[in-house]
Amino acid sequence: MTSEFIGHVSNREGSDIVPPQGPVIDKDYILRHARAAEEAGIDRLLIGAFSTWPDNNQIAAHVFSHTSRIGALLAHRTGFMAPTLAARQLATLDQFSDGRLWVHIITGGSDADQQRDGDFLDHDRRYERTDEYLTVLKKVWENEAPFDHEGEFYKFKGAFSQVKPAHGTRIPISFGGSSEAAFKVAGKHADIYALWGEPLDGVRETISKVREAAAPFGRADDIRFTLAFRIVVAETEDKAWERADAILERVKSIARPGGNGEKLPSNVGSVGLREAAARGKVLDKRLWTEVAAASGAGGNSTALVGTPDQVAEALLDYYDAGVSNFLMRGFYPTEDTVTYGRDVAPLVKAGIAARQARAVAAE
Template sequence: MPHTSRPSFGIMTAPMQVDYHDVLRVWREADAIPEIEHAWLFDHLMPIGGDPSGPTYEGWTLLSALAPQTRRLRLGLLVTSNRFRPPAMLAKIATTVDVVSGGRLDFGIGVGSRPDHPLARREYEAHGLPFHDTAHAVGSLAEACTVIRRLWTEDEPFDFEGTYVRLTGAFGNPKPVQRPHPPIMIGGRSAATLRVAAEHADLWNIPGGDIDDGVRRSALLDRYCAEIGRDPASITRSIHLPVSYDQPATTRKAIGEAIDAGFLHIILGLSAPYPADVARWVTDEFITSHGR
């Protein structure tokens, strides 16, 4: 992904408490608006807000369904839980989406849900998935990024013997459309995750909120990059900001603060139900006023 001083804007439609056709409507609308450059889903198996037994769609499956319904938008998950799928399988899933979309995937990945978020924690138990401690989550994320990149780029089968990931005769075919591979976005704010981002990320995403904290985390990422001899400017800074339909001035202020702080990849979170023509409204209300 090119690094420029111009902000790039996208939308995020969390696929919970909503119908597939509502998400499809918003993505099709956004795809026809050049100012919206990317679109995102989340990666949860049960709702993390609203009715706890309401509908939630599986992120990668839905992304693969939306990809051929769009022509231009870059697309991804904000962000994939590395806890849900073995990394070699995830590499195959992501490759499939990159091929289906004609090379438009931005590959978002993170450690997975915080242990202190009960609505997120329950989805692991409900689906028979182990919920390991933080050290395991971060260590396995670093190994997953290594393995996934190798599966995307290497031309010969390989074995991998890590602390958390072990593969024998691993090989990815087909390869992603994008060369050398789809951009890797790592999401999270912990110091341990930032160390992984310094090594592996093309983009780093932080959830919106305290922009001062975001600035401190970004500076920490700079430091970790310097420690391993990487140019910090080679990692695009991304932020997710929830959109307020009722108080757009609040959202506009948050966007301005984020851009001033160096976060030039802006993902605007749209809550359901989605108003009619919401993508056009977002464009007119927020994007055109910030230099697009």
């Protein structure tokens, strides 16, 4: 299976330990970061979506217009526009990028984030809506003639789009969510399923559940998997752990999970990372969980710590478990992205190539 190495870009510089800086839309930072990632060999950049952030479609267009190779993994929240309109917007962006777009479907973050934009459906109903949304979205891309649709959440008459995705009838659909409702929808629709940096046993279990959910649709072997993680890399393991300790102290000085009466994130993914952190500070070979524990695990917050060779070895363990794509978000955004693309990804690619050569020789 082919692999992609994915970074992250936002509307301005900032992270768990780097305070947001620059204008809310920092055009110069976005381009510096995107070009550095492209030069370092990163395949695409995740561009997130939240109710208070700038429009990420425009950020993706800005990146595409000033780069030549790097792709985008564009977060797209269902339920806030008609799927017919979304199909046209995404296909148009894909055409302008010459097919460099993947779309990452987000059914819902926190209830508070959903409600800021007027969505008051509960968790499982949101996934039911996403199922219908994606059914219509794909039909708009695929159909060469107008069609009618009448479902529980959407009704259209004569739906049609002149613009189609750049390559064939599909833009690859990435999917997130760790609940049983998420597995059900992913099994039906996802080309790529994204996991946060869980321990290996949890990753194997999730992959099995998603494939099981895909089996009734004849898709059990079609879905690829993306692991989202952080890295702390240095020339020696001791120095890497010194960096990790400094990062943790910085996170603790900023994060106040559960403080001021706020609830810890209740989504299944965050709960799973906190449960993993309760099992130990370091799991498997070098999965570091302390930032997840200190921050409340509101996002992908586990990290792999070590030298480039050691981190690559850990990533290859995930590859052997069934993961094909590796998404890294940096504590130090540009510096960590360049380190990941330049120093870690080539080692993982070499390990994958060696595995594939052995498999061919054994046939």
